[in-house]
Every structure is written in structure tokens, then in C-alpha cells.
Amino acid sequence: MNSPEQKPVTQERLKLAGFLDSRTKFRMLQHHLLLEPLPGGSRWAAAFGSLLMFTFVMQIVTGILLTMNYAPTVHAAFLSVVFTRKQVPLGWLIQRLHYWGSSAMVILLLLHMVQVFLWGAYKKPREFTWIFGVILLGITMALAFTGYLLPWDEQAYWASKVGMGIIGTVPLIGGSLRTLLQGGPHLGNLTLTRFYTMHILILPGLLIITLAVHLYLFRIHGVTPPWWETPERLKLQEEPFWPGQALKDGFLALLLLCILGLWCWFHPVPLAGMADPAKAYNARPAWYFMFLFELLKFFQGKYEIIGTFILPGLFFAIMLFWPFLDRNPAMSPRRRPFAVSLMAVCVFGLLGLEVFSIETSQVMPVRSLSVIRNLPMPAAAGPLQQVRAAALFSTNCAACHEVNGTGDALRTAMPKIPNFTDATWQAAQTNAAILHRIVHGKPPYMPPFGSKLTAPQIQALAVYVRHFSKATGTAKAPAPGRHAATPFSKTRPAGAPPKPRPAH
Ligand code: HEC
Structure with missing residues (x-):
């Protein structure tokens, strides 16, 4: 890479680099990060993983910015989100990037998994790379679920209530798990603080650890080479990560950022009214959970558990252990008809449920679900x-x-x-x-x-x-609209008082 026409490296720079390297061994790191050999050379199709990393970093950055104006209490959460959108400079953009960024992450994750599946990249010796990938999928979904509640609008409240109901159906531990996550029998302030902690500390921490293992395993075994190439040709076309693949990844990341930016410009984050437990609301979950809601409709009453736990659990378990279930050593999709058709059924099944529920604009009639009904509504105030x-x-x-x-x-x-x-x-x-x-x-x-x-x-x-x-305590009464200490926190005096009766 150090071609002769490049600026000659001065003595001082060499000395400084040598000094830093002797202290930090940064050259080893540099070599390790940038010069990983890619059999078969750089490819556009190999960029999904890097793009996912990019969106994750973006979620961290926008997420940190959002926390600066967010208050996890049932009284303030909704208003703090409105404040972020309306008052904080560029707050609307940050919120949109974070909200739609999570969708982008879910889409990329699915594309990444479909690609890995088609390429047979989960096969020996990469079984554990796949397993940690599936765990990453689970953590991402949990992040999406916990994040959904935080604005504490009606939408968030009722969708999360259904979600908690689903968690409650897990055999044996369901009830305790729900109480633990919820901080009590109902959704309330403790739910908000717990979801917040999970969303900004626990889950991102778990994700980073799992991702580190995923990447470590990935680097041990290297990129899965394309199945159509012979080993000789792969060796011949081998290229280091830098610059070919790095530039392709970078270009696609930039493209993704532009598309996401444009999308965010035109699509505000939906926000319903402030959550009101006393008022029923037909919630709609985030689109990526819609298929689950759709599934629930097919299993009513005592069969509900099939939709809430058995099918999703089975699906997840099969996904997790798939590398050990699929013993076919072939890599080419054409020689793996069973695996590929199974994947097609799953992908099209999910897409079908998804499109169907969006097209029919399905909302979840919260009260009709027994996962909700088996808990009494919070007692109304006196x-x-x-x-x-x-x-x-x-x-x-x-x-x-x-x-x-x-x-x-x-x-x-x-x-x-x-x-x-x-x-x-x-x-x-x-x-x-x-x-x-x-x-x-x-x-x-x-x-x-x-x-x-x-x-x-x-x-x-x-x-x-x-x-x-x-x-x-003084002659000054509370300012209109701020009777904060009254037990009637939701009330607010109407604008102008009616005209007084003329005195006679
Ligand atoms: C049309 C004007 C008017 C309206 C409307 C009105 N008040 Fe009054 N209110 C008065 C006046 C004048 C007095 C003083 C009467 C007196 O002591 O002769 C008074 C006295 C009172 C007193 C003190 C009585 C006492 O024994 O000293 C209370 C308490 C009171 N109002 C409550 C209310 C409440 C609550 C409302 C609304 C539901 C209300 N008022 C609506 C004019 C009004």
C-alpha cells in the first residue's frame, strides 16, 4: 500500500509511530482489523453485517441524545417526548432517526439472516456464530419491545399491555416474569423505569457482549466463501478487507444513511394521546410484531397459548439449533431443497401475516384477548x-x-x-x-x-x-393550569372563564 508516489514518510513520523506501537501495539490491532484476508475478494453482498453494525452505532448515538431530554415517569414521559419533538433543536430528527432506525435494524437483521441461511454460512464450523446471531435477533427484538413503551402514549401503553400479557402466558414462570418486568401487577411507573433500564443499560450491554462473541467467532472462521467458486479461484482472488470491502461497506452505509434521512424527513414518529389506563384503546404493535398479533387471532380462548408461546417458542428453538438439525453438508442452495423451502415457507409466511395485517389495518381489540382479561383493570380513582x-x-x-x-x-x-x-x-x-x-x-x-x-x-x-x-401559603394562588399539588393532576382549567354576570 505504501506506493513510492505517496508522500515520503518523515523520520519523525516513523519515530512517533514506532514509539506508539512499542507502547500500544496498535499496528497489530490495525493489521487485525483491516487486513483480514477475504477469500474470493470484496463483495457488495458481504456488507449486511457491517451495515447492521452501523445502524446499531447510530441507535446508540441517537439513543444517548434522546435520554438527555427523557424522563421515565408516568407523568413526565409523554410530555418529555413531546418536548423533545417540539422544543429541542433537531429533537424531531433524532427521535425519527432512532425510531425508524430500529425498523432499519430489524430489516437488515432479517436480510442478513436470510443471506447467511442461503449461503449455508451456519454450517460446520460456524454453528456457534449462527447461534449467537439468533441470540442477537432476540436481544434486538427485546430492545424494540422495551423501547416501544417509553413514550407512554396510548399506543405504547396498550401494545405493551398485550405484550406483557403474552409474556404472562409462559408456562410456570410467566406470572412471576411479568410481575418482575412490570414491577407489579399493572403497567405503571415501575414498568417504565424497568423498561428504561433494560432498554438503555441491560439489553445494549448484552447486545455488545453477544456481538463481540459473534464477531470473534466470525473472525476465527472467516467469511464463508461463495459456494460457486473453486478453492483455487478463491485463493487467486483473495483480497484484504482494506480497502476494497471497507469502501463498499462505507458506501452502502452512507447510502443507507441518506435513505433513512429522506424517510425520516417525510415520516414523523406516530404519537397517540398520553396513556390513560382508564380509557380502552385499540392498540397496534410496531410493524415487526404485527405478525405475532395476527397469529394470536387464530388461537382464541384456551388455545391462545399456541399463538403466544408454543409456536413462537418452537420457531425460536428451531432457529437456535438449526445448524445442528441440518446435517446436509452441501452449501449450494440448489443441493439443499428441504432447508431452502423451509426458509421460504417461514419468510413468506411471516411476510404474508405481516402484509395481511397491515392491509386489513388490524388493530388488536385489547379487551377481547384473554391474556389481557385475566387481570382486572387497575381500580379507577374514587x-x-x-x-x-x-x-x-x-x-x-x-x-x-x-x-x-x-x-x-x-x-x-x-x-x-x-x-x-x-x-x-x-x-x-x-x-x-x-x-x-x-x-x-x-x-x-x-x-x-x-x-x-x-x-x-x-x-x-x-x-x-x-x-x-x-x-x-401566601395570598398568591396557583397559576392557572398548574394545580400540580391537587389530586386532580389531569385536569386543567378551560381557557378563558365565562363572562361574569353584570352586577346590578
Ligand atoms: C355570579 C358570581 C359567582 C359565582 C358564579 C360563584 N360564586 Fe361563590 N360567591 C360569590 C359571591 C359574591 C360570594 C360572597 C357571598 C356573600 O358572602 O354574600 C360568594 C361566596 C362563596 C363562598 C363563601 C361563602 C361564605 O359563606 O362565605 C364559597 C365557598 C363559594 N362562593 C364557592 C363558589 C363555588 C365553588 C362556585 C362554583 C361552583 C361559586 N362560588 C360560584 C359569587 C359567585
Whole structure:
């Protein structure tokens, strides 16, 4: 490679390189990484593995950037994702690259596996390279599954609920496994923190270790040479990894980045409303899990376990041990009719289920699945909590008392209007008096609400009125929309209060 027309290497550079090499042995590493001999020379078709590495690195980089603005709590997760999309410079792009990048990774992984299968690259002596590859597939799917929940929108919530239900059907350990992963009997804050830890620490760590083993095994046995070449020709055409293959890989990585970038430009990441456990939602899983959902539909009731565990488990087990099941030593696909047709059936079966469920735009009616039904819905909050007190207050009371409870604006017209944020006023009131006043009103201005509102609504309003003092401790009431300390965290006063009645 050091051709004579290249810049002459100066004495100093040689000395520096020699010094660094004596300390770090970097030349050995360089040699090992770049000069691996490729029998048969560089090939475009051999780039899938490198492309996968590239997408994985991209997922790490975009993932780290996403964590900088993400908060794994049920209250903040959704809003932090919205914040990333709307407020963080280029946040939308990072999120799209990460979201669609995971799809790219799944597609490349499948292409890589199909290719390895067709080339017979799992055969002796590469059985373990294949096995670690299948484990990598499993880890990637787990990463996709755990990542899906993190935005905590309705879509994520219900799809994950179905997913956890499926995990719960694993014989013997299913229930405990689900509780462990979920952090309790229901999806909640602990689910989010656990999924987050799995998604950003445990699974990527496992993936890196497995990948290291996969690559180590790959390097021990080298690239599988094309089956159509004779050993002599392979030897003749042998080429080192650098520069031929490295440039091909690099070019394809760049191309992939361009395609992904273009795709991301036109396709926002879908985001439904914030997850609401009390509101059913017909979830749709990520497209790469769609076939599993489709499969579930064929097995209802007590046969469900066939779709949730037996078939997928069998499939995975066969994949895992395939190199030991397939004893045919031939490499050419033409001389392996059984293996190749089995693969075709699997690939087209999966694609068929996939296309069918996308075409018929199947959603998973969550409630009809027994994997979901066998757990009771989380208990709804009590009647007081279900009433949207802040909204009630702003439609019925804020016209006079104002959203901040001071009533200052109308005090000249209604001199007796109380200041709810005033501690002395609060101290002078009994709860019964407040309730009584809301029910019966007080002429001439304070209207009675006893016939207009329900008992829980009136009780909630009384609590709400009490809260004006507690929230601040001073004369300043909470700002509209930020009644964060009330038990009614979901409520928000409607925009402008209705026009006050003219005082006469
Ligand atoms: C049309 C204006 C108006 C509306 C609407 C209104 N109030 Fe009042 N409210 C008043 C006035 C004026 C007073 C003072 C009455 C007095 O002491 O004579 C008052 C008094 C009160 C008091 C204190 C009563 C006392 O004994 O000191 C409470 C509590 C109260 N309002 C709650 C509410 C609630 C809750 C709502 C909404 C459901 C509401 N008000 C809607 C005008 C209004």
C-alpha cells in the first residue's frame, strides 16, 4: 500500500509511530482489523453485517441524545417526548432517526439472516456464530419491545399491555416474569423505569457482549466463501478487507444513511394521546410484531397459548439449533431443497401475516384477548378524583371567583366576595359551611349549585376551594393550569372563564 508516489514518510513520523506501537501495539490491532484476508475478494453482498453494525452505532448515538431530554415517569414521559419533538433543536430528527432506525435494524437483521441461511454460512464450523446471531435477533427484538413503551402514549401503553400479557402466558414462570418486568401487577411507573433500564443499560450491554462473541467467532472462521467458486479461484482472488470491502461497506452505509434521512424527513414518529389506563384503546404493535398479533387471532380462548408461546417458542428453538438439525453438508442452495423451502415457507409466511395485517389495518381489540382479561383493570380513582374539579371550577365559579380564587377583579361590584387564598378566610370556614354555600348559594350574587351539580362534584369543588390556601401559603394562588399539588393532576382549567354576570 505504501506506493513510492505517496508522500515520503518523515523520520519523525516513523519515530512517533514506532514509539506508539512499542507502547500500544496498535499496528497489530490495525493489521487485525483491516487486513483480514477475504477469500474470493470484496463483495457488495458481504456488507449486511457491517451495515447492521452501523445502524446499531447510530441507535446508540441517537439513543444517548434522546435520554438527555427523557424522563421515565408516568407523568413526565409523554410530555418529555413531546418536548423533545417540539422544543429541542433537531429533537424531531433524532427521535425519527432512532425510531425508524430500529425498523432499519430489524430489516437488515432479517436480510442478513436470510443471506447467511442461503449461503449455508451456519454450517460446520460456524454453528456457534449462527447461534449467537439468533441470540442477537432476540436481544434486538427485546430492545424494540422495551423501547416501544417509553413514550407512554396510548399506543405504547396498550401494545405493551398485550405484550406483557403474552409474556404472562409462559408456562410456570410467566406470572412471576411479568410481575418482575412490570414491577407489579399493572403497567405503571415501575414498568417504565424497568423498561428504561433494560432498554438503555441491560439489553445494549448484552447486545455488545453477544456481538463481540459473534464477531470473534466470525473472525476465527472467516467469511464463508461463495459456494460457486473453486478453492483455487478463491485463493487467486483473495483480497484484504482494506480497502476494497471497507469502501463498499462505507458506501452502502452512507447510502443507507441518506435513505433513512429522506424517510425520516417525510415520516414523523406516530404519537397517540398520553396513556390513560382508564380509557380502552385499540392498540397496534410496531410493524415487526404485527405478525405475532395476527397469529394470536387464530388461537382464541384456551388455545391462545399456541399463538403466544408454543409456536413462537418452537420457531425460536428451531432457529437456535438449526445448524445442528441440518446435517446436509452441501452449501449450494440448489443441493439443499428441504432447508431452502423451509426458509421460504417461514419468510413468506411471516411476510404474508405481516402484509395481511397491515392491509386489513388490524388493530388488536385489547379487551377481547384473554391474556389481557385475566387481570382486572387497575381500580379507577374514587368518585372525587373522577370529577375534573379544576375544569368544573373554571366553568362554574371562575367567572366571579377567578381561576386563582382571589375574586379581586369583581370585588368592587361584589364587595363580599371572599378571597379563597386568604388564610384568615379559610380558617373561619368549616367544611360544612363551604359545602352548604355551594349547594344553597348566597343572594344576591352567589348562585346555588345544589340542583346543577352532582354531590361528588360539589364535594370536589369544596376540596378545591380549600386547596387555594394550601397550595401557596401566601395570598398568591396557583397559576392557572398548574394545580400540580391537587389530586386532580389531569385536569386543567378551560381557557378563558365565562363572562361574569353584570352586577346590578
Ligand atoms: C355570579 C358570581 C359567582 C359565582 C358564579 C360563584 N360564586 Fe361563590 N360567591 C360569590 C359571591 C359574591 C360570594 C360572597 C357571598 C356573600 O358572602 O354574600 C360568594 C361566596 C362563596 C363562598 C363563601 C361563602 C361564605 O359563606 O362565605 C364559597 C365557598 C363559594 N362562593 C364557592 C363558589 C363555588 C365553588 C362556585 C362554583 C361552583 C361559586 N362560588 C360560584 C359569587 C359567585
